[in-house]
Amino acid sequence: MAYATEKLREEKVFKDPVHRYVHVRDRVIWDLIGTKEFQRLRRIKQLGTTFLTFHGAEHSRLNHSLGVYEIVRRIVDDVFIGRSEWNESNRLLSLCAALLHDLGHGPFSHSFEKVFHLDHEQFSQQIILGNTEVNQVLSAVHPNFPKQVAEVIAKTSDEKLVVSLISSQIDADRMDYLLRDAYFTGVSYGHFDMERILRVMRPREDQVVIKKSGMHAVEDYIMSRYQMYWQVYFHPVTRSGEVVLTKILHRAKELYEQFYQFKYEPRHFYSMFKNELTLQDYLNLDEAVVLYYFQVWQEEDDPILRDLCRRFMDRHLFKYVEFDPAKEYRKFIDLSALFKKAGIDPEYYLVLDSSSDLPYDFYRPGEEEERLPIQLLMPNGEIRELSRESEIVEAISGKRRTDHKLYFPADILYDETSKKNIKRQIRQLLGIR
Amino acid sequence: MAYATEKLREEKVFKDPVHRYVHVRDRVIWDLIGTKEFQRLRRIKQLGTTFLTFHGAEHSRLNHSLGVYEIVRRIVDDVFIGRSEWNESNRLLSLCAALLHDLGHGPFSHSFEKVFHLDHEQFSQQIILGNTEVNQVLSAVHPNFPKQVAEVIAKTSDEKLVVSLISSQIDADRMDYLLRDAYFTGVSYGHFDMERILRVMRPREDQVVIKKSGMHAVEDYIMSRYQMYWQVYFHPVTRSGEVVLTKILHRAKELYEQFYQFKYEPRHFYSMFKNELTLQDYLNLDEAVVLYYFQVWQEEDDPILRDLCRRFMDRHLFKYVEFDPAKEYRKFIDLSALFKKAGIDPEYYLVLDSSSDLPYDFYRPGEEEERLPIQLLMPNGEIRELSRESEIVEAISGKRRTDHKLYFPADILYDETSKKNIKRQIRQLLGIR
Amino acid sequence: MAYATEKLREEKVFKDPVHRYVHVRDRVIWDLIGTKEFQRLRRIKQLGTTFLTFHGAEHSRLNHSLGVYEIVRRIVDDVFIGRSEWNESNRLLSLCAALLHDLGHGPFSHSFEKVFHLDHEQFSQQIILGNTEVNQVLSAVHPNFPKQVAEVIAKTSDEKLVVSLISSQIDADRMDYLLRDAYFTGVSYGHFDMERILRVMRPREDQVVIKKSGMHAVEDYIMSRYQMYWQVYFHPVTRSGEVVLTKILHRAKELYEQFYQFKYEPRHFYSMFKNELTLQDYLNLDEAVVLYYFQVWQEEDDPILRDLCRRFMDRHLFKYVEFDPAKEYRKFIDLSALFKKAGIDPEYYLVLDSSSDLPYDFYRPGEEEERLPIQLLMPNGEIRELSRESEIVEAISGKRRTDHKLYFPADILYDETSKKNIKRQIRQLLGIR
């Protein structure tokens, strides 16, 4: 089919601070980038509320999506090409899946998904298969092509090698976001020798494998990932931003359900409140729209909604203390009671937040969120799982680390113009002066 | 006065990708950063529509403002301190002016200022002197302090040395934006040895001067600036984004004046349309709000507003050709006539845009936008204007470069389903196939 | 004492690719840099034979020594200054010890020390305490000052905090060489956020401690060190260069002991051969001198010396196979016998080389080469050893990793013009085709 192989008359390049240049020669890729659904990713930040902690982290998901595409392009065009284990006819499928893998993300995904029970992976499927410009482009390749792309993104495709390029424990997605998020935040973690890793990737029937000689670069990548999770992604201030944001959404929904009269009607939210969200509604929702509402809601009559919106907009976030929910359950109950007595609704102002990550894991069938382990290609042709070769990786393999924090508005608790004694009790329980 | 000199118990640092860390030890600075007027700068991009060309350029003015503050902090705390020509009591004034110098910027400043005859410098003054959180913080230093800061930013202050730190041909503002914009776009121009320049800066009564030994670093800085202007700031695609954006604003205003019934009322715009903009109205206006309207206006009945908004949101911008307004004036008239015949309103769809810059200039009294020339401090203590010492700078000094382009929607002109012959005539005149 | 506190009229700076600038304001430091013993470090490579593997690794020990000085300068002048636990009178002692800590290194230290039973630490002592320009400068500070500096470098000083700046598991020496060696080799390992680590260092009576908030940067540093050891310092090709070099020295010594008549008399080596090395002899020995002899020895009559020198100069090094000395002892005996039968002296051409490293260790009293463990300063003021807080470090703590390789001249073994069958047997035993 001509369209699938059509090349642009002249290669297009995007200047990219992470990969230097993103190269586009395929007409299909160029057309996909031009769709309104892809351009919408410009209005969704890659790292949600992280910009409140790291002011450089203002980059969008479009930014990242182009990067993932470029990495996969280099793998298939510079490394896999001509190797017998690589099916060249999967090239375009790989590129499209890479470019579109985050297409279903909405604004501040994490919070919206939690409050409204959304799933960005399902929206990715809908956008690719539904009545969209993206679908039109993909269908022009082949009527069955949208489905193929969607299956790769959903990890249900039979093309397991292609799936592993996008979703495994060492895929283009992770490599791009680690490098990109490190670049934009400015942290020095997150760097590893991607060029080296790409050079030692080899196609195998079921997944990408890594030549043994590149093992140390992979170790470095895993350590980078570990550091990025705890230094950046789970940063307590970022999580505070998310806690406040989540509570705004909760409050707005609750008010809606209580027939509260909004001064500024949340028209863009209604279908979500009613659980009747259409694809078009979802596509209309971007971070500009959300921030618009947060701004106007600063003038609402409801004191909680108003306060939380102001906190988010002006970065007057919640403070936190370490908290062990297993051992300190009783304390939480007591604090809730005291908050109520002090006239501070604990539902919105006393929030336990937990973060948890596995730096690397070998395969554990049946577990949730299972990702393919990293396989090494030994000099003798054998395949061995990474943690059996690397002492460093073996040492940290499967060790889940979890962190719990209790968030609250310290400013209110320190304001002794009212409920002075109760607030002192609260502060004592929280262990803050 | 205690507050002016109060230090934080522990220094706060922001991770910054350009300067590595931004250090805050002064209570006043910390409080200013926490004001809502300063936090608002998070919702205004430093480079307006540049992100449409360089996808990395999504950084905000808050990002840049912290950077300018940090540069001035290093100058006064690491270089000027203890020198007899430096009045240590101007330290806080310098830091505050650096931090707040861009406070008055609104969304997509360039376009808004043009269409609505606004002036961000005036808004900076209003925010600093008006009823704002920023004013409260500054007033707590000294009742006269807001005025002093405002005068430095307005360049009317008698503290000419302080003014020159923020506004001259080699000031902290320019140094930060060149480095920062190069970093976020990923271009390799824009780098110069700022650390070296800072080390050779010396305070003099009227302005900062540069030790002769640092002249080459300054040459490099001027060349960087030149390259950034033509490679990034005046990039024709960026300007296309600006052209479309400007036309959206024009159209909305025109519709309002014609009593058009908006489906989505532009409440945030009314006072601007009416020329009755208050400070509060202005502060409520950020890029999230603007993008919200652009999104909902995609559903308006007016075909021009709808079309232009879609173009902006989906990055279907105008194409361009080189155009010499002096020589080709006649052609412009003819094209306008043909556009009308083709049913394409030339007012909105045929736009001449010009960019112009002086890479460096020695002092020319009386000219508009005059900036202080760069003065070198010679080994013998004499002061000499840069272009008299540097052959490179002398060669380019005062050479204004201007670029004119004519913008139009190529897709419409290629669509031959209607007005085929007229469109062919237009394309021929434009010199596009 | 005036000289100890004398400042240069104008600060001197060296452009340094790793720390950007090395700053010198103290007259004593400036004078030390100008001594012939310090300048000699220009003619000794920091990484010995590593340039044979990584062609960028041509940097000298002077390069590194300036770097260590600069790091300590930043610690004491930017971080420790003014803290009650820091004795400002130890400032110059710290700077001098940092600058001079590697002063006793000779050419290709590792090999020379092994063959001639030298000890660079003893030479450091002799240079500082003996009749040298360095001693003159230090004595001018105070007659007892050379002894104080020497004790810090020997780790016998009572100023344990100062010692820990130069020799602990996170000292200025290690931080500089990791960053510097990564920079010059071009590998992407070896980077960590030194600026962050410096900022969280705190003086305590016995040693430097690290604020808990910097723990992740320290983890990153430890992983960098691990990677640099296995990727760069223990690279098998580098070790091959060292094996050949060591064997040249062995051979020259043996020939001398056998009254061999050298065409080019090794005058610079005689006192070493005789175990009568004086300080002056040692100082005259640099890598230029060693390479001079290696060059002229390419023309010697002795075939082994000649061959080994050519190999080193032209980079025709030995190849290697993995080898387990514990399990394969018998094989080594057999190979030696076969080498003899083939007319290849196994003493020089069959070499077992082992490398071993501990990535990090908590304190184990009585063990050789014990270095201070890293101590964290907890928010509550308590001190805790790193591996008790960091799961990553705990996982790798105390895990010694060792690598054994067997080196041999593959070219000779493949040359079948003589002893064809024996060579085939050898190759079979070695497991090379």
Added chain:
Amino acid sequence: MAYATEKLREEKVFKDPVHRYVHVRDRVIWDLIGTKEFQRLRRIKQLGTTFLTFHGAEHSRLNHSLGVYEIVRRIVDDVFIGRSEWNESNRLLSLCAALLHDLGHGPFSHSFEKVFHLDHEQFSQQIILGNTEVNQVLSAVHPNFPKQVAEVIAKTSDEKLVVSLISSQIDADRMDYLLRDAYFTGVSYGHFDMERILRVMRPREDQVVIKKSGMHAVEDYIMSRYQMYWQVYFHPVTRSGEVVLTKILHRAKELYEQFYQFKYEPRHFYSMFKNELTLQDYLNLDEAVVLYYFQVWQEEDDPILRDLCRRFMDRHLFKYVEFDPAKEYRKFIDLSALFKKAGIDPEYYLVLDSSSDLPYDFYRPGEEEERLPIQLLMPNGEIRELSRESEIVEAISGKRRTDHKLYFPADILYDETSKKNIKRQIRQLLGIR
């Protein structure tokens, strides 16, 4: 011919700090790198005495040669391949010429060439065409191949396009050394977007041309070159090192001609002193050998040779003042006379040194050292010389800049234990206190 196209079973890579990796797939290239004549370049510094100013500049010519090869490899394999104007059969010729272009350089080329009237370009020819390992490898490609390579390096080849890759005003040689020297010295000048320039290079019959769209990157490159010349290559301290070195060579030659009895006979220098230098003598001469002699000569009886060698080894170089030879000729005569009166031989201790450079030039036929101007490929296919399009380049084009300095041993002049009055007169004339 099989050898010319033979590929290695597995690509070899060298880690390179400037280009990240140097890739070798051709057997011929691999064999050339392994020759003793190429390996000798490890013992010759790329920047001569620059390491005395910038301590990082210790990198060798081998380092640079690999870089030039890699750039040409990328041009021919990534950019030229498949273009009709490119003759693929010139590929290997280009790669070999790039790798070997500096083969004839000796130790501290500049000084040796001046004193002994040598010419490194002639030695390049001799090494390639003479009885060497390099010649053997090249001859195995084709008996005429060494001559072809030699002609490209000598710029006498008819393959003008290939010549222009190695020697023009924007060739692989210049691009590599600017980037590399900037990297190793650590200066921030010298950076430009090489990747961009490579992408817009196009083959034409007579030379490489640059697409107009890359003009700004080329401007940046020219400015980088300008800055590197004046900031690094012509640095007055570097030139001081060269002045001292040149005078050592002069003195040694003079002593030889006066039948002086050297304690340490300069065997490696004899044939040079006698003007009977053979190729083998030249190849035996590297910087280790030169430094060996300088070290032993520190013990010679001749006070001038001894003193100069100590100055060079211990970096006690000459100081300098600005000097205009045209206007101040009389002063030079007077100074010489005073030096003699003070017992300081002006022949060795009063040295005028001039540096001069053209940042860029359009073509001026008949001028010495003429290099091809840079040609732009315009969108319409026309070719235009760079300075006709670029205002910046036009402004500096053909502007030669020259700098004269007078060097002398300040320490002797300040030593007032003898000839106090004459020395004062000298210092007064020199304008130093």
